[in-house]
Amino acid sequence: MVMVGQHARSSPEKVYLSDVEIHRQSPIASAEDLRARVLFHVLLSDTLLVGDSQSLNTPLFRALVSSHEAGGQAVRSDLAPLLGSGRIRVACRDGQRLTAVRDAQKLRKVEHVPSAAYAELVDRMTHAHAVTYRLDAVSAAFKSGVIRLLEELTRDAGGETRGTVEAALEFVRGQEPLYFKALRDWEESFRTNSSGSTEVVLAVAAVDRAAGESYRQALPHVLGAGTAAPRSVELPAAATRTVLERTSLPAGVLDGFLLGRLPVEVFLEATEQPSRGVLVRQLGLLRRGSRPDLSQLVEAMAEFSNWVQEAFVRAFRDTDERARAVLDGNHNLMRFGIFQDSLTGALGAGLDMPAAGGEEDYLELQVVDRSVPAADGAAGIGALDARQMRQRVITGAYVG
Known part of the structure; x- marks a missing residue:
């Protein structure tokens, strides 16, 4: 234990x-x-x-x-x-x-x-x-991120796509501060006054995605926080090898349907479990690029997943017929593994349902450490904020 x-x-x-x-x-x-x-x-x-x-x-x-x-x-x-x-x-x-x-x-x-x-x-x-x-720090990070992503879009672009993205870059560089709503308004105006071709429409959509991704990253970047990324975000591909793996774990912690119905009182009880405390701290070391105690991490995940499964049984046994039916019918088992990037040596962890079908509402966890460029102008924001921006903070937990 x-x-x-x-x-x-x-x-x-x-x-x-x-x-x-x-x-x-x-x-x-x-x-x-x-x-x-x-x-x-x-x-x-x-x-x-x-x-x-x-x-x-x-x-x-x-x-x-x-x-x-x-x-x-x-x-x-x-x-x-x-x-x-x-x-x-x-x-x-x-x-x-x-x-x-x-x-x-x-x-x-x-x-x-x-x-x-x-x-x-x-x-x-x-x-x-x-x-x-500090709002000025986040604004600088947002604007810097949009510029970086739009510059990447122009590298291999031509024709109306390149023209659209370059027009967006010109607008973004001229805004101080840059507001997301202002960029959205520019997109709508540009689309209305353009040729209306498919190429322009797709290019404006790409600009919008870049703005959304930079907006998503700016605040955690400044706060030195990991990021629980949305399902639409793909992690960078990397060649990895499995270091340690535990299979056949109870899968309740990944069941989105059951988590969505779990009484908050049971959830608060779960946060007080000793195994959960160990698990959180070890995953935190992974997100920050430090080496955790791998055996403790794996054992904590196994112990906590068993506790959660038992808690679901207690919570739904007499109160939620629909949730009980889902719980009784779910015989899938989840996998927890530690992997290593073959190029950098960095460790990561993954929690998934390898045998799940396409229609079940299962979550997935990948814990990795990814670096991002510091925001332009960080040095003028203050020593504390500039130091935080150099931390390796993106990406943290990923739900897929």
């Missing part, structure tokens, strides 16, 4: 939940789907971060916090204990209250701005645990 005293000595790790992101091509299908991913990532990280805009402007997230915001949806609006306890922390710009952020967004006519009452509610829940970031 994994003991509490065996925890790896490391500082608490922050993971940014970019699944709570409205600026993406493939939004999450339902509040229940989002709830499953939130619980999944909180289980496997010390601190789960959500951006201030995401906590305010994502209707599905709001539905998970407040039954009033759910608007009659059949969803558990029960994330308040996680926000109030600091299991989920909101990253707030320049130390502002969420009410001030919300009011400023309303003046700028940002999409999906919530009511003042909702902003006040989340403020009360989260202010004591809020994480502060």
Whole structure:
């Protein structure tokens, strides 16, 4: 059995939940789907971060916090204990209250701005645990990322594609600061006033994807946090070899349907398990490019997955006939493996369902350490922020 005293000595790790992101091509299908991913990532990280805009402007997230915001949806609006306890922390710009952020967004006519009452509610829940970031640092990282991605698009492009991307680059370089909404407005205007050809439409869509990807990375980059990436993000391909593997583990922790229905009380009990504490700390070492205790990591995963499976049985046995039927009918087993990049020697971990069919709602975890270029202008932002930007923080957990 994994003991509490065996925890790896490391500082608490922050993971940014970019699944709570409205600026993406493939939004999450339902509040229940989002709830499953939130619980999944909180289980496997010390601190789960959500951006201030995401906590305010994502209707599905709001539905998970407040039954009033759910608007009659059949969803558990029960994330308040996680926000109030600091299991989920909101990253707030320049130390502002969420009410001030919300009011400023309303003046700028940002999409999906919530009511003042909702902003006040989340403020009360989260202010004591809020994480502060500098908006100028994130703006610089966002703009730098957009420029880098657009420059990559121009390298092999020609014709109307190249012209479109170069026009976008000219616009982006002239914006200080660059707002996502301003770039979206430019895209719409350019599309309307262009030839309307398929090539231009596809090029504008590529610009939008680049903006969304940079927006997703900017805040965790500045905060020195790992990133829980959305399903639409592909990790860079790498030649790897398996170092250690454990198969035939209970698969409940990857079952999105069951996680979406798990009572929050059971979930909070899960976060207190000693095996989960060891697991989180060892995965945190992997995300930061350090070497964990591999035997502890594998044993902690096995112990925790067994606990979660037993907890599902207790939770659903007498209260949720549909969930019980899914649990009883699920005979798939998951695999946990440690792999090594053959070129760099960096270690990673993967948790997946190798025998699952295409229709089941299973999650997947890949924990890797990936570096990103520092944001242009970081040196002028301040010593602390510049140092954080040089950390190897992207990408962390991946749900696929």
